[in-house]
Amino acid sequence: MAKHQFQTEANQILQLMIHSLYSNKEIFLRELISNASDALDKLNMLVLTNEEYKGVKFDPRIDIKKDKENKLLTITDTGIGMNEVDLLNNLGTIAKSGTKAFLENMTGDQKVDSHLIGQFGVGFYAAFMVADTVEVITKKAGEEQAYKWISTGNGEFEIQETTKEGHGTEIILHLNEGEEEFLEEHRIEAIVKKYSNHIPFPIFMDKEKHIPAVTDDDGKETEPARTEIENVQINSANALWTISKNELKDEDYKAFYETLAHSNEEPLTWMHHKAEGAIEYTTLFYIPSKAPMDIYRVDYQPGVKLYINRVFITDDDKELMPTYLRFLRGVIDSKDLPLNVSREILQSNPVMAKIKNASVKKVLSELAKMMKKEPEKYDTFYTEFGNVLKEGLYNDFANREKILELLKFHTLNSDEMTTIEEFAKNVDEDKKEIYYLASKGSIDMLKHSPVLEKFRARGIDVLLLNEEVDTIIFPMVTEYKEYKLIPATDAKFEESEEDKKAKEELTKEYEGLAKEFKETLGEAVKEVEVTTELTESPVALKIDKEDPSYMMAQMMKQMGQGGDVEEPAPILQINPKHELIEKLKNSSDQNLIEDAAHVLFDQAKLFDGKELDDTADFAMRLNRIITKAV
Ligand SMILES: Nc1ncnc2c1ncn2[C@@H]1O[C@H](COP(=O)(O)OP(=O)(O)OP(=O)(O)O)[C@@H](O)[C@H]1O
Numbered sequence: 001m002a003k004h005q006f007q008t009e010a011n012q013i014l015q016l017m018i019h020s021l022y023s024n025k026e027i028f029l030r031e032l033i034s035n036a037s038d039a040l041d042k043l044n045m046l047v048l049t050n051e052e053y054k055g056v057k058f059d060p061r062i063d064i065k066k067d068k069e070n071k072l073l074t075i076t077d078t079g080i081g082m083n084e085v086d087l088l089n090n091l092g093t094i095a096k097s098g099t100k101a102f103l104e105n106m107t108g109d110q111k112v113d114s115h116l117i118g119q120f121g122v123g124f125y126a127a128f129m130v131a132d133t134v135e136v137i138t139k140k141a142g143e144e145q146a147y148k149w150i151s152t153g154n155g156e157f158e159i160q161e162t163t164k165e166g167h168g169t170e171i172i173l174h175l176n177e178g179e180e181e182f183l184e185e186h187r188i189e190a191i192v193k194k195y196s197n198h199i200p201f202p203i204f205m206d207k208e209k210h211i212p213a214v215t216d217d218d219g220k221e222t223e224p225a226r227t228e229i230e231n232v233q234i235n236s237a238n239a240l241w242t243i244s245k246n247e248l249k250d251e252d253y254k255a256f257y258e259t260l261a262h263s264n265e266e267p268l269t270w271m272h273h274k275a276e277g278a279i280e281y282t283t284l285f286y287i288p289s290k291a292p293m294d295i296y297r298v299d300y301q302p303g304v305k306l307y308i309n310r311v312f313i314t315d316d317d318k319e320l321m322p323t324y325l326r327f328l329r330g331v332i333d334s335k336d337l338p339l340n341v342s343r344e345i346l347q348s349n350p351v352m353a354k355i356k357n358a359s360v361k362k363v364l365s366e367l368a369k370m371m372k373k374e375p376e377k378y379d380t381f382y383t384e385f386g387n388v389l390k391e392g393l394y395n396d397f398a399n400r401e402k403i404l405e406l407l408k409f410h411t412l413n414s415d416e417m418t419t420i421e422e423f424a425k426n427v428d429e430d431k432k433e434i435y436y437l438a439s440k441g442s443i444d445m446l447k448h449s450p451v452l453e454k455f456r457a458r459g460i461d462v463l464l465l466n467e468e469v470d471t472i473i474f475p476m477v478t479e480y481k482e483y484k485l486i487p488a489t490d491a492k493f494e495e496s497e498e499d500k501k502a503k504e505e506l507t508k509e510y511e512g513l514a515k516e517f518k519e520t521l522g523e524a525v526k527e528v529e530v531t532t533e534l535t536e537s538p539v540a541l542k543i544d545k546e547d548p549s550y551m552m553a554q555m556m557k558q559m560g561q562g563g564d565v566e567e568p569a570p571i572l573q574i575n576p577k578h579e580l581i582e583k584l585k586n587s588s589d590q591n592l593i594e595d596a597a598h599v600l601f602d603q604a605k606l607f608d609g610k611e612l613d614d615t616a617d618f619a620m621r622l623n624r625i626i627t628k629a630v
Contacts, residue, residue, distance in 0.1 A: 001160045007093040010125070011155050012103050017128040018153050025179070027264060028126040029188070030195035032075045032171055034259050035124060036062045037199040039079025039169060041312030043141050046080070048311055049340045056141045056167065064192070064205045064234075066183045071175045073131075073182055078168040081140040084159060087149045091124060091136060092157055102293050123262060128153045130182060131173035141167035189234050195259050198240030198252065200310060202233045239310055241284040241331050245272050257286050261303065261329045265289050268381055270330075271366045273359075281334035281355050285363060288329060291384045295327060303329035306346075308337045319347050321356065324392035324403075325363060327385045332359065364402045371406060371419075382408055387469050394476050404480050409436075410443045410464040412452055420480055423463060427483060434480060436463035437488040438470040439609040449607050450540035451488050454533040462488050471609075490545065493533075503532045506576045513585045513593075514574060520597040526569045534575035539600045541570040541608050572601055592628060595621040 006014060040060045046053040058078075065074040082090060127134045132152060139146035146164035151157035164170070181187050185207055192203055209230045214223035240248070240256045257267045267286040274282045285304070294300040303326070305315040310333060314320075321328055336351050346352055371378045382389075392403040408417040420434070427434055435455065437446055446452075446464045455462050465474055477485055495503070507530040514528040521528070526544060534540055549568040574581050584596055602618045605611075612618050 001158050003156055003158050004088065004092060006151075006155055006157065009099045009103060010092055010094045013094060013099075013122060013125050014128055014153050014155075016106070017122060017125045024264060025129045026182075026191045027195070027258075028129050028173075029075075029182070029191045030259055031123050031126040031262065033062060033192070033196045033199065033203065034262065036075060036077035036079060036169070037196075037201055037259075038312075039077050039081070040201050041079075043078075043080040043167075044311050045313060046141070053142060060201045062201055062203045064188055064203060066185075066188070066206075068180075068183050071180065071183065073173045073175055074170060075173075076168065076170045078166065079141075081143075081167045081169050082136075082138045082147070083140040083143055083145070084147050086140065087136070087138070087147055087159055091149055127171065127173055130175055130179045132176050133174035135172040135174075136169060137162060137164055137172070138169040139164045139167045143167075192234050195255050197235045198238060198243070198256050199235065199259060200237060200239040202237040203235045204231055205234050206230070207232050207234075239307075239333075241272065241282050241333055242310065244274075248272075253286075257329065260305075260331070261286065261288065263288065267329070268377060268384075269366075269370065271363065273362055275355075275358065279334065279336045279351055279354055281332065281336065283330065283332050283355075283359050283362070285328045285330040285359075287381060287385070288327060289380065289384070291327060291388075295385075295388060300326060302326060305331050307331060307333035308339050308341070309333070309335045311339060313337075313339075313341065314346075317346065321363075322360060322392065322396055324389055324395060325360065327388055328363065360396070360399060361402075364399060364406065367406050368402070379408075387467055390467075390469050390473055393473050400477070401480065404477070410446075410466070412437075412447060412455060412462040412464060413459075414461070420463075423461070424480065424483055426461065428460075432483045433491075434463065434483045434485050435460065435488045435491055436465055436474060436485060438465040438474045440468050440471060441466055441609045445607070445609075450534055450537035450604070451607075453535040453537060453540075454491070454493060455488065457535050458493065489543065499532065503530070506530055506532065510574065510576045510581070510585055513581070516593055517572065517574065517597040517601075520594045521572065521601055524569055525572045525601065528572045528574060530576055531573040532575075532577070534573065534578070536578075537604075537607070538575050538578040538580045539604045540573045540575075541604045542573055543570055544568070572604065574600075589628075592625065595624050599625065 005011075040062070043053075043056070044058055044060065047056055047058045061078055063074075063076040065076070066072070067074070134151055134153070136149040137146065138149070146162050148160050148162040149157055150160075175182060185205070188205060189207075192205075196203060206229050209228045211226050211228055213221050213225040216222050240252065253270050253272075254266055257270065258264065261267075266289060268289040270284065270286045272282075272284045292300070292303070302316065302318045302320065304320045306313040306317065306320055318326075320332060332355060334351070334355060337346075337349065341349060341352075367378075367381070370381065386407065389403060389406060393400055396403065404420050408419060409423065410417055411423065424434065437449060437451060439446055439449065443464055443466055446466050452462055465471070474485070475487065479485055510530045514530060517528040518525065526547070529542075531540070547568050553567050576582065576585075580596075584593055587593060599618065599621050602612050
């Protein structure tokens with residue numbers, strides 16, 4: 001008998017289960033049945049598609065057995081089973097990405113933690129919520145040797161050779177004191193009906209059947225009443241997605257989601273669609289109410305399963321749906337794909353491509369409907385997944401317009417968020433230009449950006465984008481319908497002759513100060529120029545987009561080498577109408593001008609969402625200026 005240690009993370013999860021922070025213990029059965037169903041799915045596919053498994057009998061069933069006397073509950077399946085290596089890899093370790101992050105987020109607060117665990121999904125380890133000892137007896141399909149895995153959840157497990165008839169897995173739970181309810185027929189049946197009614201395989205259990213007494217014509221009892229044991233199927237076993245929509249209740253969809261997504265949280269919404277015509281397929285997509293833990297990890301686990309005519313093919317294909325819809329959980333099932341598709345073939349299969357395209361369109365149009373009809377629900381969706389959806393703007397060109405219309409924007413002139421469709425209605429019809437400012441920071445900070453002063457002065461509204469992802473994506477989005485999308489920093493407004501003249505005069509007047517600033521700041525700025533476009537701020541930064549080194553940096557960025565190239569120095573604009581600049585022009589205090597040049601340059605950087613190179617230097621100069629002022 002070989003002893004093994006649980007992997008650290010697995011042990012931590014196990015301890016959480018044992019000390020049951022989770023009040024809804026019944027889900028252990030849902031998790032074990034879901035694993036059994038997955039094991040049957042896997043074998044089904046191999047038997048149908050893999051020569052090596054041709055001889056393996058596929059007789060799919062899940063059995064639940066209860067032994068009240070010994071307080072044992074057993075869940076058996078005739079699925080793929082596990083060999084010794086599988087046992088070591090699967091039970092005792094957690095391969096799921098995001099496990100570490102999940103554990104780090106644990107707070108010790110029951111309420112917060114059970115909410116977290118709902119998103120994480122605990123799987124097999126949930127067994128330890130109700131059992132002090134768990135035995136797994138399993139034999140892999142096509143192999144001779146069976147194994148027994150056993151653990152009391154104390155940080156160790158043991159694996160030994162054993163015998164077992166037929167392939168599949170048997171999970172024996174030695175129930176804890178006080179968990180006897182899970183041996184009651186009606187309780188088990190209720191849990192199965194609640195969560196596992198529509199998994200695609202039958203679940204059987206022994207049930208007591210009462211046979212009433214038989215009496216003759218005179219009312220005399222000829223046979224006494226008795227109880228017989230009958231092995232009966234206790235779930236419907238009709239894959240939920242194959243059932244027509246109007247036969248399903250919300251509860252059915254919700255329960256199926258919990259089993260499918262291993263989640264204890266209700267989904268935000270679902271979309272069930274049956275396509276008939278040249279290609280027949282069914283899709284059932286759920287949107288979770290909370291983002292999965294691994295949503296921003298490259299090794300995220302995709303949530304859509306592919307079935308071909310009810311035979312499970314894969315749940316690990318990131319190409320089934322585009323990555324920007326990776327929050328979807330659900331099923332795609334089609335009769336029109338060949339069963340023996342390999343992953344490579346799947347990706348180039350024209351039927352799969354059509355299903356994928358149509359499914360993306362469907363999801364996007366359902367989201368658009370939700371946005372209009374259920375705005376609150378949409379807001380929840382948007383808070384959780386808005387930034388993921390935005391990724392589609394650069395990797396799904398064909399649907400860019402639709403995705404843009406699903407985004408919500410803050411704007412300069414309003415406190416309410418708006419859509420691009422609404423925003424476009426108020427854009428100057430002759431120019432058809434939509435301006436936006438994309439910079440990381442609070443919306444309030446963006447609203448007060450010096451860049452926007454010329455817009456405010458002219459009463460022109462601007463879209464405000466303050467997420468990091470916006471600053472990467474939006475420069476690549478240059479149009480929406482017939483409108484041009486223009487960064488606010490690039491806006492050029494026509495100047496009247498009068499303005500031009502006034503600017504020329506001011507430039508001359510402030511030439512000296514601009515020169516002093518440039519000498520002080522040196523290479524940190526490309527130049528210092530006088531501007532008449534600022535109204536409130538003394539200074540602002542501008543990038544010269546015609547500068548060849550700027551264009552080079554952009555090109556490198558697009559090639560994914562942004563980190564290696566330095567952006568060219570910005571232009572510092574000074575506002576001659578600002579009292580501060582005016583006073584500086586008239587000052588003869590060289591030290592003050594020097595300090596002011598540095599502090600103002602740093603201030604402009606902060607408004608641009610940039611970090612300061614030397615915070616101590618900034619504070620020191622600022623303090624010197626204040627000291628002089630008080
Ligand atoms: N009845 C079973 N038959 C065959 N393999 C199983 C069975 N139960 C569990 N396993 C294996 O053990 C692994 C771990 O199971 P566990 O329930 O902890 O996680 P999971 O199912 O992969 O993830 P989650 O339950 O969160 O979706 C499974 O992925 C599977 O490979």
